[in-house]
Amino acid sequence: MRRFLLGLITFGVIGFAAFFVWAWHSEIAPVRAADSTTYDPAVVAKGAALASVGDCVTCHTQPGGKPFAGGYPVSTPFGTIYGSNITPDQDTGIGNWSQAAFRRAMHQGVTRKGEHLYPAFPYDHFTLANDGDIDAIYSFLMTRDPVQQANKAPDIPFPLNIRLAAAGWKLLFLRQGQLVPDPQQSAEWNRGAYLAEALGHCGACHSPRNFLGAEKKGEAYNGGVSDDWHAPALNEKSTAAAPWTVEAVYKYLHNGFDQYHGHPSGPMQAVAENLAKVPEADVRAIAVYIASLSGTDDAAKQQRADAALMTARAKTPTVESLAATTGSATTGATDGATIFAGACANCHRSGGQSPRARPVDLSLSNSVNAPDPGNLLHIVLSGIHPQSRERGFIMPGFATTLTDEQIVALAAYVRSNFSDKPQWTGIDTRLTQARKHSGP
Numbered sequence: 001m002r003r004f005l006l007g008l009i010t011f012g013v014i015g016f017a018a019f020f021v022w023a024w025h026s027e028i029a030p031v032r033a034a035d036s037t038t039y040d041p042a043v044v045a046k047g048a049a050l051a052s053v054g055d056c057v058t059c060h061t062q063p064g065g066k067p068f069a070g071g072y073p074v075s076t077p078f079g080t081i082y083g084s085n086i087t088p089d090q091d092t093g094i095g096n097w098s099q100a101a102f103r104r105a106m107h108q109g110v111t112r113k114g115e116h117l118y119p120a121f122p123y124d125h126f127t128l129a130n131d132g133d134i135d136a137i138y139s140f141l142m143t144r145d146p147v148q149q150a151n152k153a154p155d156i157p158f159p160l161n162i163r164l165a166a167a168g169w170k171l172l173f174l175r176q177g178q179l180v181p182d183p184q185q186s187a188e189w190n191r192g193a194y195l196a197e198a199l200g201h202c203g204a205c206h207s208p209r210n211f212l213g214a215e216k217k218g219e220a221y222n223g224g225v226s227d228d229w230h231a232p233a234l235n236e237k238s239t240a241a242a243p244w245t246v247e248a249v250y251k252y253l254h255n256g257f258d259q260y261h262g263h264p265s266g267p268m269q270a271v272a273e274n275l276a277k278v279p280e281a282d283v284r285a286i287a288v289y290i291a292s293l294s295g296t297d298d299a300a301k302q303q304r305a306d307a308a309l310m311t312a313r314a315k316t317p318t319v320e321s322l323a324a325t326t327g328s329a330t331t332g333a334t335d336g337a338t339i340f341a342g343a344c345a346n347c348h349r350s351g352g353q354s355p356r357a358r359p360v361d362l363s364l365s366n367s368v369n370a371p372d373p374g375n376l377l378h379i380v381l382s383g384i385h386p387q388s389r390e391r392g393f394i395m396p397g398f399a400t401t402l403t404d405e406q407i408v409a410l411a412a413y414v415r416s417n418f419s420d421k422p423q424w425t426g427i428d429t430r431l432t433q434a435r436k437h438s439g440p
Helices: 002-023 041-053 099-108 131-142 164-173 187-199 246-255 267-275 280-292 298-315 319-327 336-343 374-382 404-418 427-438
Strands: 073-076 079-082 224-226 229-231
Touching: 041 131, 041 187, 041 267, 041 280, 099 131, 187 280, 229 267, 229 374, 246 267, 246 280, 246 298, 298 404, 336 404, 374 404, 374 427, 404 427
Parallel strands: none
Antiparallel strands: 073 079, 224 229
């Protein structure tokens, strides 16, 4: 037994030593940031578009903060990790990072100093990107205004706060290498696949994860969770009332609205706002790829989408039907129909108009047809608002004007009247969770 234990300990020590040697990365020497005028404007413009595809500014800008200066809290099952300062500040940003150091961070998840980055930074997707595109993003970031703002330490428990734990995660789940084009697909499809899988990291939100926080590759695009929002399935498991055609995906991503699916909300709103700054050809390529996940017969999908739209508009209540429904209500202000008539029907009825444009017919809403009521509850609580200085669709939030009992009744009414999916259960419990993320 002693020989066995000694052998086991020896094996463990040798294994850990080998792992430590594998995980160790040397520091890359700091550099002095070049003058921003030395970067090729065409390359900077390319990097700006690619950074918008990657939605970089969202996770690297705290609410009310300066762009790319870090501090944005990213919630994970293991704690909160904060986006880092990626402005060209020499002391707190990446101003002293060389191009090689930036490439290593994107491809391997290792900082200039040799520290392992947590996989909340999706280097498992960025590793698929080619060097030319990574260098273009580097050029773009190095021409931003430097901001001196110290990075926040991750709020995660021991031993996960030891950076070596991230190296162990990489050993299990990180597979480096650029994305290989599919010769059976068109150039446009391959371009879209590259943008969506590498820089856009769409699967990071729209795929389920295992207990160690890695994407379940065998269940890609089956739906996932992002910041307490349900990221819907984009493949054949989609619960959307209308199929996702190429044109629908394109309008949703580039224009911020599609009549068959509505407006982006939650984390997806920022994605769409950034994609509006991307060349239309690239957004359309992404649409071609994403639409193909649920089938490639676009004509057949369009027919089903048009049929779903007609059905949805037939369900949309009129003033007369609302009056009849609420007139027969017996439970007063907690009755879902009454609350809908008072708080929602001004926009979400036949002939209704929102302040900027007619909202989607509720029967087509992704949130109404979702397997979980969380998205609808978040929208009811917080509304939909364009970012500062951005144009967009507006819906007020009702977090302080409706009680929990009223919101639960409203959600149940909307689900039962505007969706053919099974009724939600546990709406009250899910509302409590949503309030914690949405504020008061």
